[in-house]
Amino acid sequence: MSNNAIPRDFLKNVLQNGMGRYVCQLQRITFRFCKSHPGSRHMRDFIENHMLDFTQKNPGVVVYLQPRRHRPPSIVAEFLNGRREMMEMIDKEPEEICKWTEHMRGRSGVQIVNMIRNNHTETPSTQGIWHPFMFRDSETALTKFPNPQLSAVKQTGKTATDYLLEEVEKK
Amino acid sequence: MAVKTCTQAMNVWLRLQPYLLPCKELSCLRQLSQYSQRRSNVGGASLHSLPGNRFSSELLSAASPSLVCFRTKSTRKADVKISMDLGVCGIERLEDFTPLSDENLQTDVTCQINQSLEQGDIGRLYAIVHIRGIQHKVTTGDVIVVKYDFPPNVGDCLRLEKVLAVGGKDFSLIGQPLLSRNLVRVDATVVEKTLSHNRVWFVFQKRRSFKKFFLYREMFTMLAINSIQVAKLPEQKMELEAQSIQQLEE
Numbered sequence: 001m002s003n004n005a006i007p008r009d010f011l012k013n014v015l016q017n018g019m020g021r022y023v024c025q026l027q028r029i030t031f032r033f034c035k036s037h038p039g040s041r042h043m044r045d046f047i048e049n050h051m052l053d054f055t056q057k058n059p060g061v062v063v064y065l066q067p068r069r070h071r072p073p074s075i076v077a078e079f080l081n082g083r084r085e086m087m088e089m090i091d092k093e094p095e096e097i098c099k100w101t102e103h104m105r106g107r108s109g110v111q112i113v114n115m116i117r118n119n120h121t122e123t124p125s126t127q128g129i130w131h132p133f134m135f136r137d138s139e140t141a142l143t144k145f146p147n148p149q150l151s152a153v154k155q156t157g158k159t160a161t162d163y164l165l166e167e168v169e170k171k
Numbered sequence: 172m173a174v175k176t177c178t179q180a181m182n183v184w185l186r187l188q189p190y191l192l193p194c195k196e197l198s199c200l201r202q203l204s205q206y207s208q209r210r211s212n213v214g215g216a217s218l219h220s221l222p223g224n225r226f227s228s229e230l231l232s233a234a235s236p237s238l239v240c241f242r243t244k245s246t247r248k249a250d251v252k253i254s255m256d257l258g259v260c261g262i263e264r265l266e267d268f269t270p271l272s273d274e275n276l277q278t279d280v281t282c283q284i285n286q287s288l289e290q291g292d293i294g295r296l297y298a299i300v301h302i303r304g305i306q307h308k309v310t311t312g313d314v315i316v317v318k319y320d321f322p323p324n325v326g327d328c329l330r331l332e333k334v335l336a337v338g339g340k341d342f343s344l345i346g347q348p349l350l351s352r353n354l355v356r357v358d359a360t361v362v363e364k365t366l367s368h369n370r371v372w373f374v375f376q377k378r379r380s381f382k383k384f385f386l387y388r389e390m391f392t393m394l395a396i397n398s399i400q401v402a403k404l405p406e407q408k409m410e411l412e413a414q415s416i417q418q419l420e421e
Contacts, residue, residue, distance in 0.1 A: 007368075011393065013314045018360030018395035022326040025363075106325040106364035108393075114368050118305075121313035126297045127340055 008114035014081055017108065023080075025108040028062040029101060030076040035067050039090055043073035046094040054101055061105065075100060079109025281404040284342050288403055294340050296399040298357050301333035301349075309396050314362065321392040323361050329394065331357040337401055344401070356400040363393040 017023060031051065033043040047065065055063050073089040075097070085104065089097050128134070143150070287293050297310045307315050309331075323329060334355045336345045344350060372385040 011314050011316065013362055013393065013395055016312065016395070018362040019312060019397060022360055022362065024325070103364070103366070108363045108365075110363075112365060112368050115316065118316040118318075119307055119309075119313060121310060123295060123310055123312070126295050126310060126338065 006114055008116050009111075010116050011118075011120040012108070012110050013120065014108045014110065024058065024060050024105060025080050026058075026061050026105050027078050027080050028064060029078075029104060030064040030066050031073075032066045032068050032071065032076065033073040034069055034071055037070060040073040042092060042094050043089055043097065046097040050094055050098050054098070054105075058105060075104065077104040077107075079107070081109035083109040083111065278406055280342075281406050285403045285406065287339075287341070288401065293401070296337060296339050296401060298331075298334050298338075298355065298399050299336040300331045300357055301335055302331065302394075306335065309357065309399070311396055311398055313396055315359075315394045315396070317392045317394060318389055320390050321361075321364075323392070325361055325364055327361045328397075329359045329361065331359055331394075331396075337399065339401075344404075354402050354404070356398075356402075358397040358399075359394040360397055361392060362395045363391075365391050365393075367391055 014025060017025070031043065031047060033040040033047070035044075051063065055061070075087050075089060077085045077087075079085075085107075087100055087104075089100070092100070140150075295310060297308055300307050300309050300315075302315070302317055303319075309315065332352060334346065334350045334357055335348055336343060337350060337355050338344065344354070366388040367390075369386045369388055372383070372387060374383045375381070
C-alpha cells in the first residue's frame with residue numbers, strides 16, 4: 001500500500017474566503033427531474049414545497065430547473081472555482097434533498113479527498129524556526145576547548161548525600 | 172510532608188525502576204490470567220479469549236515473562252509523571268520555569284509588552300486555542316478543521332474563548348491553563364461545512380467467517396482565523412494582589 005494510492009491533499013481556503021467577508025462559493029444549482037416518472041416524485045415534492053425557501057434564503061445562488069424525460073432525478077452544483085458536482089437523488093425524500101442542497105451551499109468547490117493535516121497556515125513560524133545556534137552564546141565560537149568553565153559539572157539540586165551530610169553537621 | 176521526607180529515596184528509586192516495574196506488572200498480569208481461567212466465558216467471547224489479544228490467557232500461560240511485560244517507553248514515562256504528580260514516591264519535579272522573584276523584572280517585562288502594543292510593533296501573533304478537546308497553534312489567516320457536527324452555520328463569526336497561550340516575536344503569555352477573556356481575543360469565521368472522503372471501516376477475523384465492511388463520512392467544519400488581539404497587561408497587578416491579601420488577613 002503506497003502513499004499515492006489514496007488521493008490526498010492539504011486543506012485549501014479558496015481565495016482567503018473568511019478573512020474580509022464570507023462569500024458563498026456555490027454559483028448555481030440545477031435540479032434535474034422527470035415530469036412523469038414516479039422516481040422523480042420526491043424531487044417534484046421538493047420543488048413544490050421546499051425549493052423556494054432555499055432560493056429566498058440564498059439570493060446569491062442561481063437555481064435552475066431542468067426537466068429531463070425518462071431520466072432519474074439529480075442535483076448538479078457548480079462552484080466559483082469552476083468545479084462541478086453531481087449527486088443522484090433517486091429514492092431520497094424531500095427532507096434529504098433539502099439537506100444535500102444545504103450541504104452544497106456550505107461547501108467550497110474544493111474536491112473532497114483525504115486531508116493530510118487538519119490545519120493550514122501560510123506562516124507556520126512567528127518566532128523564527130529553531131536552529132542549533134539560536135539560544136547559544138556566540139562566545140562559544142571564539143573559545144578554545146577544552147574549557148574548564150564550560151566543562152564544569154552543573155548543580156542540579158540537593159542530593160541524598162548532601163542531605164545526610166547536613167544532618168550529620170547539625171549533630 | 173510525604174514529598175519532603177521521601178526525597179532522599181529519590182535517587183535510589185530511580186535506579187531500581189527498570190527492575191522494579193516489570194516485576195510488579197508480571198505479578199498482576201499473572202493474577203489476571205488465573206482469574207480468566209477460572210471464570211467461564213459468559214455470553215460468548217470474553218476479552219481475554221479474542222485472538223490477537225496480547226494479554227489473552229493462552230499467551231500469558233505459554234509466554235515467557237519478557238514477552239508478557241511489554242510496556243513502551245512512553246507508558247513508563249507517563250507512570251513516572253503520574254507518580255510525581257501524586258507525590259507517591261516523593262520525587263520533586265524539575266522546574267521548567269524559574270519564577271520571577273524580582274518584581275522589578277516582572278514589571279519591566281509587562282511595560283515592554285505594553286509599549287510595543289501601544290506603538291503597534293507587536294507584529295504577527297500566534298495563539299494556542301482549544302476547541303472540542305483538540306488544541307491548535309493558530310495565527311491570523313490560517314484554517315482549522317473541527318470534526319463532527321458543529322452547530323454554527325457557514326459565514327458565522329465566532330470568538331474562540333479557550334486560549335492557552337499567546338505570543339509574538341519577542342514574548343509569550345502562557346495561561347495556567349487558560350488566559351483570561353479580557354486579555355486575548357481570537358476571532359474566526361466558519362468558511363466551509365463538508366463531509367470527509369469515504370472512510371472504510373473493515374473488520375476481519377481469519378478462520379471465523381467474520382467480516383464487516385462499512386463506509387462512512389464524517390462532518391467537517393473549516394474555521395478561518397480572522398484576528399488575534401492582546402490587551403494591555405496590568406502593570407500594577409502585584410501591588411493590587413498584595414493589598415487584597417492584606418485586607419483578607421485583616
